[in-house]
Structure formats: C-alpha cells, structure tokens
Amino acid sequence: MPAGHTRQPRQTRLIVSLDTKDSGQAIAWRDATAHASPMVKLGLEFTYAQGLEAVREVAGTRPLFLDLKLHDIPNTVASAIGSLARVRPAMLTIHASGGRAMVAAARRAIDETFAEGERPLLLAVTVLTSLDDDALHETGVESDVADQVVRLGRLAVSAGADGLICSPHEIRLLRAALGDEPVLVVPGIRPAGSAVGDQKRIMTPAQAHAAGADWIVVGRPITRAPDPAAAAAAIAAELSA
Numbered sequence: 001m002p003a004g005h006t007r008q009p010r011q012t013r014l015i016v017s018l019d020t021k022d023s024g025q026a027i028a029w030r031d032a033t034a035h036a037s038p039m040v041k042l043g044l045e046f047t048y049a050q051g052l053e054a055v056r057e058v059a060g061t062r063p064l065f066l067d068l069k070l071h072d073i074p075n076t077v078a079s080a081i082g083s084l085a086r087v088r089p090a091m092l093t094i095h096a097s098g099g100r101a102m103v104a105a106a107r108r109a110i111d112e113t114f115a116e117g118e119r120p121l122l123l124a125v126t127v128l129t130s131l132d133d134d135a136l137h138e139t140g141v142e143s144d145v146a147d148q149v150v151r152l153g154r155l156a157v158s159a160g161a162d163g164l165i166c167s168p169h170e171i172r173l174l175r176a177a178l179g180d181e182p183v184l185v186v187p188g189i190r191p192a193g194s195a196v197g198d199q200k201r202i203m204t205p206a207q208a209h210a211a212g213a214d215w216i217v218v219g220r221p222i223t224r225a226p227d228p229a230a231a232a233a234a235i236a237a238e239l240s241a
C-alpha cells in the first residue's frame, strides 16, 4: 500500500443459503431475504431434489452461487463444469483436497466454457467448517485445521482458484499467507445466541466481518428463524455497523 494511504474497511456481504428440497420454499426464502442477500445460494440438497432447471428458475435474474463442492478426478470435474454452464453460475465450488491437477482442470474448464465477463468465480473449499482438529486427524491428516486450511488455500489459489471457502477462524491466516486478492467466502456463521448445530468453527457475523470476510454464508439461523426476513436484516445490519 502506498505511504499515506490507509486501507478502507472491507465490505462483507451476506449470502443466504437456501437449503431445502422444495422450490416454493426456496423462492419464499429468496424473496423474503432479497433486501439483505445479493446472491442466491443453492446447494446439494436442492439440486439433487429438483435438478438444474429448477436451480435456474429459483435463481431467476439474481446472481447464482451454486455450491455443489465438486470433488472427483480432473477430467470428471472439468466435464461437470461444462454441464453446469447452462445455469450460468456466478460462483461455484470444488474441494481443494481434490489436488492441484483437479483445481487446474476446473480452472481450464471455466476459461474454455464461459465467455470472458461471464465466468463464475472458482471457489475451493479448504476444510469443511463442520470439522475440528480431532475430526480432521481422524481422516488421516496430521496437521491441525489452521495449517491444513492455509496449505490447501495456497495450493488452490496457485492452481487457479479465484477464492476459498474457509471458516471465520482462518480468515486472518489466509490473508497473511495470500494477501487481499482471493475472495474469501465464509460459512460457519452463528449470530450470538443461535443454535450451533453441526458447525464446529464458528463466529458471529460481526467477528467474521472484522476478520476480513468478503462474503458470509448463513443458512439455518435465517431459514429456521420465525421471521427469516428480520433475521437476514439483523445480520446485514450487524455487517454494516
């Protein structure tokens, strides 16, 4: 940064995760939270239940974050990205643990399939936010979560990922390792007092914002709230306070 300049605080935006099997429910949540969530996020639950045509219908004219977390051999991941082109995602996810060749194949598939200006951001999941150190070790990984997130983050970005999925606990580590450029999309968000569920590495929206998230992803604290519109508005307000 040039001398005399101070960095502007990073804007952190909310993405509401529309995790349901039902199109009507997804559309109701989409519309109720539209004021707070500039993107529509659909994942495995909705896509397996309803298919890609319904994904496109629910996204409508809004930017689509398609969170399918692709993880397979490079050729299969690249071909799957070709099949996803028709839903015109703005962001899509793969697992960084698929390795360098897989991430690079995804990068090539995006560059070859989509016209410039229409390419989705390629986001690599580092370590799922539902894992803690013990659960990660049980899979045979000897590193702690923080080291593994940074290792996979470096690998994915150097292989062509535009950004990473991480928990709020690793944002500062990733910024220190990789700088400001990678887009950090951060689930594992729990407003104070909300149920934690299966998430292990959590912070509040305000804490994730202070750490430097570009986007936070919030599902059940909004969709299971008595008033999803109000819950989303409260989180958006927390991000801009």
Ligand SMILES: O=c1ccn([C@@H]2O[C@H](COP(=O)(O)O)[C@@H](O)[C@H]2O)c(=O)[nH]1
Residues within 6 Å of the ligand: 017, 019, 043, 067, 125, 127, 128, 129, 130, 165, 166, 187, 188, 189, 197, 199, 217, 218, 219, 220, 221
């Ligand atoms: O490491 C990850 C990667 C993706 N997710 C997804 O984010 C939402 C979180 O939903 P909550 O209800 O707020 O827990 C969900 O769609 C996950 O598949 C994640 O949580 N962690």
